[in-house]
Each structure stands twice: as structure tokens, then as C-alpha cells.
Amino acid sequence: MNQDYIIPNSWSIIEEGFEAERVRSSESLFSIGNGAMGQRANFEEHYSGQTFQGSYIAGVYYPDKTKVGWWKNGYPEYFAKVLNAPNWIGINVYVNGEALDLNVCKEIRDYRRELNMKEGWYRRSFRAVMQNDVEIEVAALRFLSLDIDELGAIKYSVKPVNRDVNIIFKPYLDSGIENHDTNWEEKFWETLDIQNDDNKAVIVARTLKTHFYVGTFMENVLEVDGQPQSVSNKETRSSTYISHEYQLDVRKGATATLYKYAGYVSSMNHDKDRLVREAEKISTKAVTYGFEALLQKQKQAWASIWEMADITIEGDVKAQQGIRFNIFQLNQTYLGKDDRLNIGPKGFTGEKYGGSTYWDTEAYCIPFYMATKNQKVARSLLKYRYNQLDKAIENATKLGFVNGAALYPMVTMNGEECHNEWEITFEEIHRNGAIVFAICNYLRYTGDYSYIPEMGLEVMIGVARFWHQRVHFSADKGKYVILGVTGPNEYENNVNNNWYTNYLAQWCIRFAAEHIAKVRKEYTGDYKRIISVTNLSDEEIKTWLQVAENMYFPYSGKYQVYLQQDGFLDKDLKTVAHLPKEQRPINQKWSWDRILRSPYIKQADVLQGFYFFEDQFTKEELERHFDYYEPFTVHESSLSPCVHSIQAAVLGRMDQAYEFYLRTSRLDLDDYNKEVHEGLHITSMAGTWMSIVEGFGNMRVKNGMLSFEPKIPEQWKGYSFKVNYRGHILKVEVSHEKTSITTDGTQGLAVMLNGEKIELQPVVKP
Structure with missing residues (x-):
């Protein structure tokens, strides 16, 4: 049973009545920063x-x-x-x-x-x-x-x-x-x-x-x-x-x-x-x-x-309280004033996990700060990784990689790897791809290409070199494979050919090659500097692309889905519905040995790839994969409900999207995972913002233009949010009857609304 002592209120977190057993939980929930x-x-x-x-x-x-x-x-x-x-x-x-x-x-x-x-x-x-x-x-x-x-x-x-x-x-x-x-x-x-x-x-x-x-x-x-x-x-x-x-x-x-x-x-x-x-x-x-x-x-x-940052929800006080709590804690943790800092998973609310920087920043937090602050703040978060590129190369060198291959740490304070769970340190290499995805996401949203020739391309080259060296050719499969990894589903260790990891590797290589060509053509001075630093050659790029073209992806013809990894179908494929409630959460009730042999998924894994690369797959493919993997997902990571909420909204399953939204927004307030006494889940809170803006609001950037296809849960009368898009402050207001988008800027802006182009008129000031 979830805790329920926090009194619903639109603008405050309130506890009434003294209970000694609640003290440590409240110490987390009422944290300030x-x-x-x-x-x-x-x-x-x-x-x-x-x-x-x-x-x-x-x-x-x-x-x-x-x-x-x-x-x-x-x-x-x-x-x-x-x-x-x-x-x-x-x-x-x-x-x-x-x-x-x-x-x-x-x-x-x-x-x-x-x-x-x-x-x-x-x-x-x-x-x-x-x-x-x-x-x-x-x-x-x-x-x-x-x-x-x-x-x-x-x-x-x-x-x-x-x-x-x-x-x-x-x-x-x-x-x-x-x-x-x-x-x-x-x-x-x-x-x-x-x-x-x-x-x-x-x-x-x-x-x-x-x-x-x-x-x-x-x-x-x-x-x-x-x-x-x-x-x-x-x-x-x-x-x-x-x-x-x-x-x-x-x-x-x-x-x-x-x-x-x-x-x-x-x-x-x-x-x-x-x-x-x-x-x-x-x-x-x-x-x-x-x-x-x-x-x-x-x-x-x-x-x-x-x-700038507020999201309003009409007709659902618990949902309103949840999103404001998440936005509030994110701003208490990081305001973008100091590019030496980053967003730790517990912020200032506890000590679990250690370190200040996880892949959570690139995968979940940058979209929030990019849209609710400005591109300078998001650029600072990307610069943070560029400043630590030398350490990423050093981390890879310690593991036997050469030639400037870069492996960004799972956890860090200064660029060095400092995570103390070995299987994650060595194997959860998909974090490397999240760094490059963030660069792509920043470019797509802001239109600011300058980051790539100035800093980003060197990061992309280091990461591509890592992937090129991390694969090897399987004579049996006639493809390149990646063995001994842990995907986003940390309830699997040391697996072969995690689909999400392989897909990221292929995408990173192609993305790097594309922008090397662009910088060579359009930013000659930067290109010469980068080549002199990296000693990159056309021949090396060709070998990367050969790997990308021949990457192996596990697939089930029977179910018509990409498999989370080799051997997934060998598991005892009983869905979460078969789990007795008294055995949940399994990370507190089961041995690690039992968890690793189970089919249960801690957080979006294959579906994380479908979230990142939505435009590479059809809605039918998303639906098929969602229907296959979500029933095996126990959502025992704070990062899980938000991705599923967004995808349920895309599929028009609003009851399910709302249920996942409520879980991600009130994860700590209602203590779903029975661990709030240890501190709050700060980085996943950015996922709550994404659940509304990217999920219900369906905000995307398509062909350089902002696009919305809003939906609304039946439990709400209406909702609104603001985004800062390339210097334009847009307010989106959604009700069951209509959607309105306005801008308070002095320049007009064209956006897409439900597939139709509309011209937002500038504010006429007296």
C-alpha cells in the first residue's frame, strides 16, 4: 500500500499530525535547495x-x-x-x-x-x-x-x-x-x-x-x-x-x-x-x-x-500537486548558473547512488531545462560533457580501448568513473549513446548548430570510436555483435546483443559520420582543428560505417518484435500480472539471482529506443512492442513510468497514460517504491514534465518546426504549459473542446497543430 499522508494541495506539500515513523520520509519530501x-x-x-x-x-x-x-x-x-x-x-x-x-x-x-x-x-x-x-x-x-x-x-x-x-x-x-x-x-x-x-x-x-x-x-x-x-x-x-x-x-x-x-x-x-x-x-x-x-x-x-516553468492542471488536485512538486525540486537542484555542476539523481535530498551525473541528465533532464530555461542552460549541460571528454577517453583506455575512444562514466563527479556496482560500471555502456542523443536533441530543438563544430563533434568521434572497437564480427551470424552488456533494464546483467545498445551504437556512428561531412564542408577551420586533434581519417570513418551497416539485431519472427537481448525467449515468460502483490517490489523481496533469471523489466529498455527514435518506427510497430514488453515491466525504476506514459498517449490509450503519469508525478509523494526515506528521485522528475509536454501535449520538432497533437485525460478539465522555443515563449492551453497556442514574443512563428500549419501572431505592444 502506498503512503497517503500528504494532503492534496495545488501549491503546497502539507503534512498534519506527528507520526515518528514518518519522520525520515518527510525529511526527504520537505527538502529545500x-x-x-x-x-x-x-x-x-x-x-x-x-x-x-x-x-x-x-x-x-x-x-x-x-x-x-x-x-x-x-x-x-x-x-x-x-x-x-x-x-x-x-x-x-x-x-x-x-x-x-x-x-x-x-x-x-x-x-x-x-x-x-x-x-x-x-x-x-x-x-x-x-x-x-x-x-x-x-x-x-x-x-x-x-x-x-x-x-x-x-x-x-x-x-x-x-x-x-x-x-x-x-x-x-x-x-x-x-x-x-x-x-x-x-x-x-x-x-x-x-x-x-x-x-x-x-x-x-x-x-x-x-x-x-x-x-x-x-x-x-x-x-x-x-x-x-x-x-x-x-x-x-x-x-x-x-x-x-x-x-x-x-x-x-x-x-x-x-x-x-x-x-x-x-x-x-x-x-x-x-x-x-x-x-x-x-x-x-x-x-x-x-x-x-x-x-x-x-x-x-x-x-x-x-x-516560465509552471504547468497548470484543472480538475485534478493530486495531479497538479505532483507536477509542481517535480518542477519545484528540479529547480531546487539545478538552475543552470554554474556549468561545473550537474543534476544528481538524489539532488540535495539524500546520499544514495553517489556522484552528481548519470545518463539521466542527457536522456531526461535536458529537454526540461531546454524548454523551461533557455538554450544557454542546456548548452552548459552539454559543455559539461565536452569538458570531461579527456576523462572519458581515459576511462576507455583503462578498459583497453585505444585511439581516442571515449567511454563516458555511468556515475561521475569530475569525469572519472566512480560507480561501485561493477556489472553496471563495465556493462551499462548504453550511457555513451545518451550523450550523443542529447546533442541531437539539442540541435533539433534549438537549431543551434554551433555547438557541434565547437565541441560536440569531438565527443561524437570519441563515442563512435568506442562503439567501433566494442563490437566484433560474428562469423556465425555474419553480423557485428556487442556482447557482455547491461541495457537500461538493470534486472539483466552480462547479456549479449541488447537491442537498445546495438541500435544506439549504429545510430551514433551514422550520426557522427553525417556531421563530420557537414563540418568538413561548412566549417573548414573547425574541421581542420578537429582533425589535427583526433587524427581522424576517411578510411577510419569507412570502417565505422561498415559496422553500422552490418549490426546485428535480435528479432522474433513469431512475435514480430525486436528482442530485448539474445535468449529473452528462453525465459519463463509470465507477465507481471502473475506476480503476487506481496512479492512486490521484487528488488526488495527477491534474491538477485532470481531477478536476473526472470523476464521482469525494471524500466523501459526496447521501449526506451522507441522513445528516442520514434520517427524511425511506425505507430503499428510501437504498438506491437508496447503490448509485448509493458506487461513484463515492473516499473521499479523511477525512470520507467514516464516513458510508458508518453508512449501510451501516442497510442491514444489515455487511461493508461494517465495512470503512468500519476505514478511518475507522485512517485515520491506516494512512495510507490518504498524508499523515499533515502531521498527523492530528482532526475526522473524531468520525465514527469515530459509526460505532459511530450506525452499529452505531443510536442515534437518535425522538419525544423514545432508540432503539437494534444490529448487530454478525461480526469482533467484542462491543462497548460509554456515552452521557450528558439527565443519564442509559447503557451499551450488544452481543454476537451479546443487547443490554443499563443506567443508573447514580438516575432511571429509558424507551428503545426494537429497536422495543420498555423501562424502565431506577435504581440502588438502599445
Whole structure:
């Protein structure tokens, strides 16, 4: 049974009532971020119950030792930890000498959390009767500033309800932090300096091995009933910790408030010797603005994001809440401001998977950022891969490839492979094709060819060389084959001739050859530079194309479908309908041995190829493959429901498309996979956006023109979305009666709507 405690609301995620067993799940769901840092929704005050404390800084990582019993050549040298950073949210609270701890309070009433997605803030409030019979009301509101992205702010208020009390606030910083997922229970931070100045404090720490320097800072301000309080503080410190203690005598019914302005400055953005001064500048600026002014700026910044990114749904609050939650978390994770960063699968909500970059970015995230930001943001994501081309070549070299062949990593922080599941590291090579597909997708959508001669062609050549070397000729089949791989369906390891992988390899080679010819003809200077760097010859290209022309694809004449891989028909082909509910999800109930022998598919595999290359297949072929493979699919990857939703919509199966949409949009809110306590599925959230825009809206680029063939689920009254297409901002509004498309640009634009060309008129400004 899925969780159902999140209250449906169009603009907020709301929890009412305190349940200790929900704490870790809610810590994930109510997470906040600003693209530069983020944190789980941990309590500010001490909590002795089960909790998963987590704060994270974009780009800061640690190369943890891999844990393997038998080392083999080519294994990654480390597993990149998304580092749990020093904790700055902590505010221990004592009332008449007793610590506030929701795990031991006699009574908790009116408990409520709200994550306001429209305005970008998180609030928690409750009434509690403590062990000493003091009753208090507590409200804590916090946000991570989009305007000053190294700053967070907390407003923490306590009101005694039944008597006058003495309240102690102890805001603190703590760099004695461990990762939740450490293999060896080792510390990743070395504390170098702690500085204290009145109501300000800074801890300077650095990561071991990678030597990122981070200044974690705070500055505190006190009020009672809105009146500033000048209270001297008592300092407590250890080698990794500093706190300020403020004592206040507060009458019954009055409200004592601590404002805590805090955050991180790091050597990624500042000289490591200036971190304390930079921290003091930011906290001084924050105090000068004040909490309410900073909050107003936060609301304005989020309003600007929503103006472009919002999707509206009429008549279905759960669906509306789901899509906004996905869009909100994507923007909390990555805003496109820093081309050194990327979109991690957990964002700032947990540590599982490690690394910051998967093929998810190219396959799922780029379309979202391309259409809701601008082509510059998408270009930055592509540039990120170009900047790591040397490392991709190095990764391939470690595995025995030569001549500049490039294998992009399954997981990375800096371009090196750092995934610690060996069968995926070595075998899930289809990620290489997703990198090139993203270049094609970017070109198709933006029309910006300049990326290819400037950067993209070198990536394409490296990838084509990899595929050329990864195949070998089978005398038995008279074709080129690719053995020992894992396709997108990770419930299959070390298979031969995964259809999706073979198809991608063929397509990548042809795409590279096509654009080598174009650049040679039209960009002579770039072509000469690229040839001098790569030593590419016409003869080499011919050998690539020979492989592409003679690639082997497993096929069943009986079922008239491409087979997921050789031997798929040897499996015990019982569909998911035969699986007892108590055995789901199988990744938590079955042994890995049993899973690998089963026919069950974790996520779209063959159908992933049909999604990428839709225009290469007829609708009848799609229908045949969808009907064959979907019944075997358990959808236990977050990336699965969105692809199936899009394809069900293409086939006009709107009930099924809607069901898959609801699953992808509420995957975490309803905890379909029983793992939300570990963090959110950030990259798959872009698939939710695709489910509406590419699925229900059926947005495509055909022959250089934007095309729509919208459909609408019967559960909705209407929906709308915006896209930024080559500098034109289009709004698409769909109801059961009609579709309207408008542009707020100053130039007209021709688009296709239901197969007919229409001219969008420019806005006439007075």
C-alpha cells in the first residue's frame, strides 16, 4: 500500500499530525535547495528518534574507498560520496531547563509541515506538552535564498502557553559530521579553525583527499514579541562544534524568536584564505536586509521561475500537486548558473547512488531545462560533457580501448568513473549513446548548430570510436555483435546483443559520420582543428560505417518484435500480472539471482529506443512492442513510468497514460517504491514534465518546426504549459473542446497543430 499522508494541495506539500515513523520520509519530501546547496527537512531542535541528517553543497564530494572482495583490472578506484556537509540548521531549545525533543514530549498537537512551492519556503509548527508539563507553541520557517545562494535563513519562535518560562536558545554549527552511507565509518571532514565574534561564528573545514575548503557560518538575532533583544551569549565549543547560548525570561503568551542567518562559503567560489571574511560579509548583509525582506526576495525569485516553468492542471488536485512538486525540486537542484555542476539523481535530498551525473541528465533532464530555461542552460549541460571528454577517453583506455575512444562514466563527479556496482560500471555502456542523443536533441530543438563544430563533434568521434572497437564480427551470424552488456533494464546483467545498445551504437556512428561531412564542408577551420586533434581519417570513418551497416539485431519472427537481448525467449515468460502483490517490489523481496533469471523489466529498455527514435518506427510497430514488453515491466525504476506514459498517449490509450503519469508525478509523494526515506528521485522528475509536454501535449520538432497533437485525460478539465522555443515563449492551453497556442514574443512563428500549419501572431505592444 502506498503512503497517503500528504494532503492534496495545488501549491503546497502539507503534512498534519506527528507520526515518528514518518519522520525520515518527510525529511526527504520537505527538502529545500537553491542550486548551490540543499538540505533534508531535519528538525532544528534536538530529536532523539530515528532521523537521517543531511546537508549538501553542490560540487563538494569525497572519493571513498571502494569496497570489493576481489579487485579486477579496470574497476573504478573510488566511489564518489555526495558529502554530508557541516550542519548549520541546529537550534537546541530548553524550556525551564528541559530540552525540547518531540520524541519524548508527553503530547504533541496541531503538528503541521508545509513546503510552499509557489514561494520557496518550508514551515513546521506544533503545540507540545513537555515532560515538565510546560506547554509551548513552536513555529519554524526556513528557506535557502535564491538571491544570495550561499545563505539560508531560519525564523524559530517559541510561545509558552500555560506559564511564564525561561527559554534557552542554543544555535550551533557542527562539522563533526559523518555520511549516512559511509562504507568504512570514517570521517570525511577535517576541522581547521573555529572563529567566534559576538553573535557570529564560522567553522572552517576541509574535505580529506579532495581538499574542498568550506566555511560554515551563522549570525543570530533575537526578538520577543517583535522587539529586538540585546542578550549576551555564552559560547560552548569543541574541536568540531560551536554554539551560542541565549537565555530569555518569557511571560505566558509572549513569543520569543531566534533568527538564524547561516550557510556555506567554499573554495569552489572563493580564495580559501578569505572564507571567514566572505562569510561575515554575507551574514552582515543578511542581518541588514532582515528576515522579512529576504523572504520577499525569495518569493519574487520563485515567481519568476514559475512564470516560465509552471504547468497548470484543472480538475485534478493530486495531479497538479505532483507536477509542481517535480518542477519545484528540479529547480531546487539545478538552475543552470554554474556549468561545473550537474543534476544528481538524489539532488540535495539524500546520499544514495553517489556522484552528481548519470545518463539521466542527457536522456531526461535536458529537454526540461531546454524548454523551461533557455538554450544557454542546456548548452552548459552539454559543455559539461565536452569538458570531461579527456576523462572519458581515459576511462576507455583503462578498459583497453585505444585511439581516442571515449567511454563516458555511468556515475561521475569530475569525469572519472566512480560507480561501485561493477556489472553496471563495465556493462551499462548504453550511457555513451545518451550523450550523443542529447546533442541531437539539442540541435533539433534549438537549431543551434554551433555547438557541434565547437565541441560536440569531438565527443561524437570519441563515442563512435568506442562503439567501433566494442563490437566484433560474428562469423556465425555474419553480423557485428556487442556482447557482455547491461541495457537500461538493470534486472539483466552480462547479456549479449541488447537491442537498445546495438541500435544506439549504429545510430551514433551514422550520426557522427553525417556531421563530420557537414563540418568538413561548412566549417573548414573547425574541421581542420578537429582533425589535427583526433587524427581522424576517411578510411577510419569507412570502417565505422561498415559496422553500422552490418549490426546485428535480435528479432522474433513469431512475435514480430525486436528482442530485448539474445535468449529473452528462453525465459519463463509470465507477465507481471502473475506476480503476487506481496512479492512486490521484487528488488526488495527477491534474491538477485532470481531477478536476473526472470523476464521482469525494471524500466523501459526496447521501449526506451522507441522513445528516442520514434520517427524511425511506425505507430503499428510501437504498438506491437508496447503490448509485448509493458506487461513484463515492473516499473521499479523511477525512470520507467514516464516513458510508458508518453508512449501510451501516442497510442491514444489515455487511461493508461494517465495512470503512468500519476505514478511518475507522485512517485515520491506516494512512495510507490518504498524508499523515499533515502531521498527523492530528482532526475526522473524531468520525465514527469515530459509526460505532459511530450506525452499529452505531443510536442515534437518535425522538419525544423514545432508540432503539437494534444490529448487530454478525461480526469482533467484542462491543462497548460509554456515552452521557450528558439527565443519564442509559447503557451499551450488544452481543454476537451479546443487547443490554443499563443506567443508573447514580438516575432511571429509558424507551428503545426494537429497536422495543420498555423501562424502565431506577435504581440502588438502599445
